[in-house]
Amino acid sequence: MKLLVANGYLIDPSQNLNAGKNLLMEDGRILGLLDRSEPAPEGAEVFEATGLMVAPGFIDLHVHLREPGQEYKETIATGAAAAVAGGWTSICAMPNTDPVNDSAAVTRFIIEQGQRAQLANVFPVGALTKGSGGKELAEMGEMKKAGIVAVSDDGRPVPTAEMMRRAMEYARGFDLTVVDHCQDSSLSAGGVMHEGRWSLILGLRGMPAAAEEVDAVRDCILAKLTGARVHLAHLSTRGALEAVRRAREIGLPVTCEVTPHHWTLTDEAVSEYDTNTKMSPPLRTLDHVGALLEGFRDGTIDAIATDHAPHHSDEKALEFDQAPFGITGLETAVGLAFDLVHQGIISLERLVELCSTNPARIFRLKDRGTLRANALGDITILDPQLEWIFDVSRSRSKSRNTPFDGRAFKGAAVATIVAGRVVYLHPEYAKITASKQTELAAGR
Numbered sequence: 452m453k454l455l456v457a458n459g460y461l462i463d464p465s466q467n468l469n470a471g472k473n474l475l476m477e478d479g480r481i482l483g484l485l486d487r488s489e490p491a492p493e494g495a496e497v498f499e500a501t502g503l504m505v506a507p508g509f510i511d512l513h514v515h516l517r518e519p520g521q522e523y524k525e526t527i528a529t530g531a532a533a534a535v536a537g538g539w540t541s542i543c544a545m546p547n548t549d550p551v552n553d554s555a556a557v558t559r560f561i562i563e564q565g566q567r568a569q570l571a572n573v574f575p576v577g578a579l580t581k582g583s584g585g586k587e588l589a590e591m592g593e594m595k596k597a598g599i600v601a602v603s604d605d606g607r608p609v610p611t612a613e614m615m616r617r618a619m620e621y622a623r624g625f626d627l628t629v630v631d632h633c634q635d636s637s638l639s640a641g642g643v644m645h646e647g648r649w650s651l652i653l654g655l656r657g658m659p660a661a662a663e664e665v666d667a668v669r670d671c672i673l674a675k676l677t678g679a680r681v682h683l684a685h686l687s688t689r690g691a692l693e694a695v696r697r698a699r700e701i702g703l704p705v706t707c708e709v710t711p712h713h714w715t716l717t718d719e720a721v722s723e724y725d726t727n728t729k730m731s732p733p734l735r736t737l738d739h740v741g742a743l744l745e746g747f748r749d750g751t752i753d754a755i756a757t758d759h760a761p762h763h764s765d766e767k768a769l770e771f772d773q774a775p776f777g778i779t780g781l782e783t784a785v786g787l788a789f790d791l792v793h794q795g796i797i798s799l800e801r802l803v804e805l806c807s808t809n810p811a812r813i814f815r816l817k818d819r820g821t822l823r824a825n826a827l828g829d830i831t832i833l834d835p836q837l838e839w840i841f842d843v844s845r846s847r848s849k850s851r852n853t854p855f856d857g858r859a860f861k862g863a864a865v866a867t868i869v870a871g872r873v874v875y876l877h878p879e880y881a882k883i884t885a886s887k888q889t890e891l892a893a894g895r
């Protein structure tokens with residue numbers, strides 16, 4: 452089966468490509484790029500992409516899919532459906548399920564459920580320690596054979612530097628990236644929001660920025676000691692980004708991601724006690740937001756990840772203190788990333804680098820994050836000008852915990868192609884496409 456994405460504008464930072472060309476796929480892989488003037492190959496289905504940007508498929512390094520164990524919040528299939536609706540062709544599933552993904556059996560289960568859904572590619576991340584308990588190393592080798600792409604105890608910080616050192620040494624032997632949720636729990640224990648002026652006003656227990664920064668510095672020092680590849684998850688503070696910047700300056704293999712909510716909102720959003728503003732790490736102050744924007748500009752930030760964390764509305768209806776941490780994010784991330792483009796903070800090329808090229812490199816996902824011939828046919832098609840409003844009641848996720856319901860966006864992923872198959876078309880765009888195709892058919 453052949454699919455030709457015609458008349459689009461190709462953006463591929465992996466080969467410095469920025470050109471109006473046609474893209475041909477066959478049997479799930481990219482066959483090559485054609486000039487627009489070349490006729491469509493015989494038997495090829497044509498996806499008309501005039502006025503649209505065509506990018507290598509977006510890869511979300513950080514999602515929580517809740518299956519196995521908490522399917523009432525999200526299943527692998529509903530999470531993958533939300534992913535493709537948000538423009539993500541691949542998602543990496545954190546191991547804090549029930550049971551924790553600390554074995555080949557759970558890893559295989561996640562992969563099988565992902566394949567069954569036939570939507571986004573689902574790549575499991577294995578636990579660093581057994582049950583993510585922070586005491587005994589998990590069987591990384593067995594899980595790697597079964598298909599994990601990285602290791603992490605995300606959700607539960609690795610308690611001691613000694614444990615993290617051993618985990619890094621072990622992971623290095625299997626060529627696995629270590630992902631850390633930087634949070635020193637001796638500093639953050641009991642906290643429900645950022646520690647600062649607003650936590651004082653609201654009478655809520657705070658988590659200081661230092662809790663993240665202490666662990667980020669620790670991890671960079673241990674990356675030097677062990678030589679392991681280290682990826683710092685959802686960074687939200689000035690000091691943590693500074694640690695990454697310093698580590699990079701001396702050539703350490705340290706990378707980092709940030710989430711859209713951390714650069715979009717501040718801790719002031721908590722003032723209504725809306726539990727959809729409760730997440731870990733918490734929303735920070737304007738100064739930290741400024742540091743994130745600086746990190747986008749100077750290249751310190753490698754990737755945009757959602758930290759999609761679905762929770763049932765009954766749980767989020769609890770008091771702020773009691774409600775669980777986290778929000779959904781798969782369907783709003785690309786729209787929020789476009790804000791950065793429209794504000795002139797990043798270019799379109801940099802957006803693609805943050806959402807595709809770099810994530811593929813960080814987790815060593817072979818033949819992804821590029822439009823080169825023979826790469827897998829995962830494509831995200833973008834309309835930077837499309838204006839739309841997010842309506843959470845139409846979300847494909849099982850959960851509704853988002854602070855972005857009703858928000859207006861400019862720019863969206865309008866089509867998602869996985870292994871050469873169109874798995875999602877934006878509803879607004881479906882109308883436009885239909886009329887455009889009719890026009891073409893009528894020879895107008």
Ligand SMILES: [Zn+2]
Pocket residue numbers: 605606632684685731732
């Ligand atoms: Zn986390």
